[in-house]
Amino acid sequence: MKLIVNGMELDVVSPPLTPLLHVLRDELDITSPKAGCQQGGCGTCTVLVDGEPRRSCLTAVATVDGAAITTVEGLGERDALSPVQAAFHRHYAAQCGFCTPGMVIAATALIERAGGPVERDDVLEALGGHYCRCTGYVKIIDAVMAASRGEVEEIEDVPVSVAGEPEVQPKGSPA
Amino acid sequence: MKAVGARLPRYDGVGHVTGRTQYVDDVRVGRNLWVKALRSPHHHASITSLDTGKAEQMKGVHAVVTHLDVPKNVYGHLEGLGVPADEPLLAEGDVRYKGQPIAAVAAESEAAAMAAVEAIEIRYEERPALFDIRQALDPDAPQIHQWGNVYPHYGPYNHRRVRKGDIDRAFDDADVIVEGVYRPQAIEQMPMETQVALVVPEASGRLTIYSCTQAMYFSMGVVAAHLQVPLNKLKFVGGTVGGGFGGKVDTASETICALLALKSRRPVKWRWTREEEFLASSTRAPWHIELADAVTKDGWILGRRTLTLHDSGAYARFSPYGLTKHAFHHSGAYTIPNLRFDGFVAFTNRVPTTAMRGFGVTSVSFAVETHLNRIAEVLGLDPWELRLKNANRIGDTSGNGVVLKDPSTVPVTLAAADRVGTELSASFRAMTPEPRTGDLLPAHLVAQQSLNGERA
Amino acid sequence: MTADVLVPTSADEAASLYGDGAGITVVGGGTILLPEIAVGRAKPERALMLHRAGLGTIEVAGDRVVIGAMAPISAVADVPDGALGQVARHLADGEIRRTATVGGNIAAAAAADAQRGDLGAPLIALGARVRSTGAGGERIEPIEEFLAGDRGRLVLDVQYDRFERRSGTAALRRRHAHSFSVAAVVACARPDGSDLRIGVSGVGPTAVRCRAVEQSRDAADVLSDVEPIDDAVASAAYRRAVLPKLVRDALDQLEPA
Numbered sequence: 089m090k091l092i093v094n095g096m097e098l099d100v101v102s103p104p105l106t107p108l109l110h111v112l113r114d115e116l117d118i119t120s121p122k123a124g125c126q127q128g129g130c131g132t133c134t135v136l137v138d139g140e141p142r143r144s145c146l147t148a149v150a151t152v153d154g155a156a157i158t159t160v161e162g163l164g165e166r167d168a169l170s171p172v173q174a175a176f177h178r179h180y181a182a183q184c185g186f187c188t189p190g191m192v193i194a195a196t197a198l199i200e201r202a203g204g205p206v207e208r209d210d211v212l213e214a215l216g217g218h219y220c221r222c223t224g225y226v227k228i229i230d231a232v233m234a235a236s237r238g239e240v241e242e243i244e245d246v247p248v249s250v251a252g253e254p255e256v257q258p259k260g261s262p263a
Numbered sequence: 264m265k266a267v268g269a270r271l272p273r274y275d276g277v278g279h280v281t282g283r284t285q286y287v288d289d290v291r292v293g294r295n296l297w298v299k300a301l302r303s304p305h306h307h308a309s310i311t312s313l314d315t316g317k318a319e320q321m322k323g324v325h326a327v328v329t330h331l332d333v334p335k336n337v338y339g340h341l342e343g344l345g346v347p348a349d350e351p352l353l354a355e356g357d358v359r360y361k362g363q364p365i366a367a368v369a370a371e372s373e374a375a376a377m378a379a380v381e382a383i384e385i386r387y388e389e390r391p392a393l394f395d396i397r398q399a400l401d402p403d404a405p406q407i408h409q410w411g412n413v414y415p416h417y418g419p420y421n422h423r424r425v426r427k428g429d430i431d432r433a434f435d436d437a438d439v440i441v442e443g444v445y446r447p448q449a450i451e452q453m454p455m456e457t458q459v460a461l462v463v464p465e466a467s468g469r470l471t472i473y474s475c476t477q478a479m480y481f482s483m484g485v486v487a488a489h490l491q492v493p494l495n496k497l498k499f500v501g502g503t504v505g506g507g508f509g510g511k512v513d514t515a516s517e518t519i520c521a522l523l524a525l526k527s528r529r530p531v532k533w534r535w536t537r538e539e540e541f542l543a544s545s546t547r548a549p550w551h552i553e554l555a556d557a558v559t560k561d562g563w564i565l566g567r568r569t570l571t572l573h574d575s576g577a578y579a580r581f582s583p584y585g586l587t588k589h590a591f592h593h594s595g596a597y598t599i600p601n602l603r604f605d606g607f608v609a610f611t612n613r614v615p616t617t618a619m620r621g622f623g624v625t626s627v628s629f630a631v632e633t634h635l636n637r638i639a640e641v642l643g644l645d646p647w648e649l650r651l652k653n654a655n656r657i658g659d660t661s662g663n664g665v666v667l668k669d670p671s672t673v674p675v676t677l678a679a680a681d682r683v684g685t686e687l688s689a690s691f692r693a694m695t696p697e698p699r700t701g702d703l704l705p706a707h708l709v710a711q712q713s714l715n716g717e718r719a
Numbered sequence: 720m721t722a723d724v725l726v727p728t729s730a731d732e733a734a735s736l737y738g739d740g741a742g743i744t745v746v747g748g749g750t751i752l753l754p755e756i757a758v759g760r761a762k763p764e765r766a767l768m769l770h771r772a773g774l775g776t777i778e779v780a781g782d783r784v785v786i787g788a789m790a791p792i793s794a795v796a797d798v799p800d801g802a803l804g805q806v807a808r809h810l811a812d813g814e815i816r817r818t819a820t821v822g823g824n825i826a827a828a829a830a831a832d833a834q835r836g837d838l839g840a841p842l843i844a845l846g847a848r849v850r851s852t853g854a855g856g857e858r859i860e861p862i863e864e865f866l867a868g869d870r871g872r873l874v875l876d877v878q879y880d881r882f883e884r885r886s887g888t889a890a891l892r893r894r895h896a897h898s899f900s901v902a903a904v905v906a907c908a909r910p911d912g913s914d915l916r917i918g919v920s921g922v923g924p925t926a927v928r929c930r931a932v933e934q935s936r937d938a939a940d941v942l943s944d945v946e947p948i949d950d951a952v953a954s955a956a957y958r959r960a961v962l963p964k965l966v967r968d969a970l971d972q973l974e975p976a
Contacts, residue, residue: 104724104748105766107753119289120282122505124455125537127754128815129897132455138849141814145757146750150626151770160282173280177272183281192280194814198577207462216896217812221455299759369941374721376758 089153093118094162099234104150108142109133111149112159115212120160124219130208131218134190135159141197141214159191165197172196176228183222191218195232275503284503287459287574288534292294293579295461296325296369298523299376300541301383303358303365306392306612310356314384320380325527328717329366330355331354332522334491340481340580341514341648347416349409350578350615352518354490359407359577360614364515369531392612396551396572401608402432407577407610414575414608415585421607423590424699425662428601428711430557433566435559436707440639445554445630450547450573452619456505457535458544460516462524470524471498477507482517489518490525495591497521513545513580548582548616549574550589552630557601562644564653565707566601569593571627575608576615582608585623591663592624595631595641596672597650598659600711621648648674651691658698660716670696722763730875737873739854743767744875747789747823750815751835752840753814760776769871774822774875774909779845785878788822792838795821800879802841802886802905810837812896822874825849825862837900839866839926843918844886844905863918863928887972889965890921893952902962904929904941906969915973916967922947922958929966938966 089100093116102111109126112118112135124132126145133145136158164170169177172195182188198206198214211232220228315327330353330557337355339348356367366383370376390403398404399412406412425519434440461473476482476596479501487494504511516533524531535544551572557565559678573588575582606659621628655661655670656670673696680687699716722744727733738741744763746752755761775789776946777798785796793816796804825842827835834878842862849865851858853872860868862877890903900921908915915933920926922945931940947958 089562103722104726104754104768105722105763107752109755111495113288119285122286122456123288123534127537128750128811128818129537130444130455131814133962134814140817142817143750143814144819146748146753146815148746148749148753148768148770149767151725151749160280163281165281166277166283169277169280176280177276180273180276182276182279183277184455184506185284185503186286188279189282194281214813217814219453219455221453221508376760381759537757 091147091152091154094155094158100105100149102149105148107145108135108137108147108149108157109144109150112144112157118119118159118161119216122186122189124186129219130187131190131194131215132187134218135194136197139194139197139200141194158193160192170196171240172199172232172235174240175231179227179231179234180242181223181228182228183233187220187222188217191215191220191228194218195235198232202236204236206233208233270543285444286456286503286505287365287461287475288456288532290473291460292461292530295526295530295532296371296523296527297373297376298367298369298520298531299373299380300364300519300533301366301380301385302539303354303361303363303387303391305358305387306361306394307390307405308358308387309390310354310358310365310385310386311388311410311446312386312719313365317384318366318368318379318382321375321379322414324368324379325371325529326369326523327366327383327603328519328522329353331490332526337491338485340475340485341584344584345416346583351578352515357390359662360612362539362614363577364519365545366636367533369527369529394611394613396549396574396609396611399572399611401664408437410716411608412610416583417527423586423604423606425590425593425602425604427662427664428566430568430601430603431565433601433707434568437565438553438560439558439641441558441634441641442553442555442632443634443637445550445552445633447550447552447626449549449613449616449628450619451541452506452510452547453540453542454506454507454508454510456539457537458511458514458516459532459534460514461522461530461532462517462520463530464524464528465498465699469496469498470521472517473502474514475504475507475511476501476517477504477509477511478512481512482514485515485695486518486521489520495611508620509547509622510544513615513617521704542672545576545580545617547619548576548626550626550630551668552627554630555637556634558638558642560642562638562642562649562652563705563707564597564599564638567594567599567603569602569604569606571604571606573606573608573623574613574616575610576613577603577610578615579608580615581622582616585618587623589623589627592627593631593662594662595628595635596632596654596655596670597635597653598708598711599653602662604662619633646688647676647680647685648691651687652703654694654696656696656699656703657706658712660711660713674698686702705713708712722766724766726772727767727769727893728771730772731776733767733769733774734852734857734873736767737852740871741871745769745826747826748818748820750811750819751827767789769822781881783878783880785876786821786850787876788820788825788874790821791884792816792819792821792824797891799881800845800884800886800907802888802907803830803838804843805886805888806837806841806890806903806905809890809892809900821877825865825877826870826872826874835899836926837903837920838864840903840918840920841888841905842877842879843926843928844916846907846914847877847879849877850875863926866925866927870910882909885915885973887969889968889972891961891965899952901909902947902958902965904965904969905961906966906973908973912973912976917943917969918964921952922962932966932970936970938963938970941966
């Protein structure tokens with residue numbers, strides 16, 4: 089079998105009924121999709137199959153033979169984050185981070201499909217099957233809507249004082 | 264202090280959004296074995312026979328462990344705090360909750376491990392089970408714990424006690440007694456990452472343990488105690504935990520994996536399924552809380568009687584500690600001069616309970632705050648005013664006699680009222696946490712006051 | 720996995736390999752089967768994977784709609800007459816609907832303590848017929864009979880006739896994704912009220928046709944058609960309490976606006 093994973097064509101030897109999740113994680117060592125429940129209930133395993141978000145834990149690998157698979161590793165990297173990745177980071181949409189890959193994939197597909205700004209209800213519909221136990225979802229929704237509006241902001245690091253200049257002032261509560 | 268108040272990026276944020284953050288299940292150490300456990304299908308039963316011979320011979324199986332393989336099977340998490348040990352790592356002789364681990368298998372694949380678990384020969388004799396903590400003190404209830412159905416090691420007592428003032432007098436003096444029963448239920452923390460452990464036996468004879476525990480040094484001590492090895496034989500590697508919320512303070516998966524790693528001499532990984540997480544991982548405890556407040560018509564709380572039953576599940580774990588915290592907070596953020604608190608840790612044939620988000624305190628806060636609203640309703644008083652009147656102030660003392668130096672009840676209550684747009688009269692809006700005087704210091708609150716910082 | 724895997728490339732080959740079903744585990748979308756394999760409750764020995772058998776098409780002709788068993792549930796969101804799409808849109812979530820199949824939803828093994836198959840209700844109301852193969856060969860039967868039967872058959876497609884009809888849907892669901900309905904009622908009838916058919920799902924192991932209500936038009940009669948169960952979603956008592964109201968609501972929607 090073959091899979092085109094994040095643009096790279098790979099031969100796959102796992103048995104046909106192996107969930108795509110385990111082919112990615114255990115055969116190919118691509119670990120961003122997570123085994124949160126292995127029942128399709130949580131969304132941490134979501135990847136794109138030919139551009140569509142699917143639960144990789146529910147997808148037998150034989151059924152996607154030859155398909156293009158996209159995981160977050162294929163969306164962007166530290167020095168070149170995708171708009172959705174950057175928005176999630178900017179808006180504090182991740183705490184423990186375990187749900188984040190699935191959320192980012194689902195959000196990326198939503199925005200790609202919409203081709204422009206999305207409403208809150210669109211986000212709820214697209215991400216409705218994804219659980220997060222840490223954030224309370226508000227910042228995730230904010231991040232997705234911001235990304236859909238093309239809002240790209242610099243990620244600032246810890247402010248550094250320069251000798252002779254005033255100490256950097258706090259910018260107000262982060263909450 | 265340039266970071267305080269600044270809007271800083273999370274140091275792990277980029278790792279999270281690029282999928283590079285490493286959780287235990289993402290660690291790669293070369294080919295590892297996979298673990299599956301034999302778990303009790305019964306709520307309460309004796310184990311009359313256990314034979315792992317067939318399982319050990321199955322294809323792909325490297326090791327099977329039972330209680331016989333554990334150098335010290337019964338070790339208490341809180342032995343250092345005076346809570347004796349009661350819980351076996353692997354069941355020995357009996358099982359006391361559905362899902363309790365009895366044996367574990369390390370094999371070449373999860374499927375091979377599951378097949379081996381099914382080949383373990385075991386026979387049970389079911390026993391009556393106890394689920395209702397209200398029966399815990401009933402002598403006719405099934406006896407399900409070697410200590411009796413109630414934790415007996417609070418000094419000379421089988422319950423946590425708080426006594427302050429003269430509760431009987433308070434109840435005599437009251438205009439109304441307001442009672443309520445509050446029963447917050449068990450909650451599964453449900454972190455997105457299930458429990459997972461990876462143990463690697465090193466050439467040096469040490470074990471490297473990748474753990475999702477919330478408390479690394481604590482877990483290190485637990486593993487060392489069960490294995491009866493010095494701490495320097497263990498190297499714990501933590502890292503990013505995919506959510507814990509209290510549910511990963513009492514992980515036992517590392518210890519069981521360590522036993523299998525020692526026996527098989529191979530890296531061993533145990534990744535719990537979501538079903539296992541719901542069935543066998545510890546939950547927040549259910550509670551049964553009975554409050555009876557002696558109150559006056561004009562809204563003073565003269566005294567409170569509290570009976571709490573905390574459902575510890577089958578074993579003690581951290582429950583004695585949780586109940587102690589609960590006892591400390593049972594008067595809430597309010598000054599109640601006469602108190603009688605009795606709290607029992609009760610055992611049931613449920614999965615042992617543990618911490619979750621404010622262990623012991625969220626339950627009593629829920630009960631206390633709901634009860635205050637009930638009092639307001641009974642008396643026909645405004646619930647905000649009732650709170651502000653009874654709120655802790657500087658120089659008031661808590662249920663345990665702690666002198667309050669800077670209680671925030673008044674400013675927080677006022678801020679909350681403001682935030683939700685509740686109108687308060689001028690006199691209430693003007694309240695402060697300053698020591699009680701005048702109308703805010705009726706005769707019954709004088710004795711508990713401690714203005715010179717010493718206990719009343 | 721040590722399963723033998725069979726991958727037919729036509730419906731005929733699928734039927735032939737299926738035979739009478741003995742020893743065969745059918746793999747449709749996999750949304751029900753893969754989780755069972757993951758926890759060791761299903762151990763297929765011979766797995767019949769249908770993804771290449773050409774069973775995934777949806778044909779909309781002038782007089783009928785034929786939905787292949789392997790059509791993903793997401794694909795029926797827009798089939799004509801609306802009742803099916805109305806229910807399908809609430810199944811699981813969008814990602815799962817792309818993988819789960821209509822055939823799987825129909826063929827899902829009935830369990831005594833858990834109800835599945837929410838598509839059963841609209842399909843009953845649409846008068847759908849299931850074409851299946853198995854012991855005794857191929858047959859076509861009304862879906863309510865298929866659901867009530869022994870179920871050890873391979874679903875090939877489901878079809879219903881197109882004609883002018885009104886439909887009414889009333890369902891009680893939890894307010895989040897992934898919840899099986901507490902109860903769902905779908906009613907269809909011709910504009911003059913004839914050919915009334917009512918399907919109810921969520922109340923038991925399978926969806927059920929409400930013949931008593933079809934006869935009497937009295938919503939309360941639903942309780943003689945169904946025997947609601949207790950499960951993790953809702954209690955039987957609660958279902959009994961809400962069902963007549965849902966039936967009433969669905970019937971009211973059939974009235975001209």
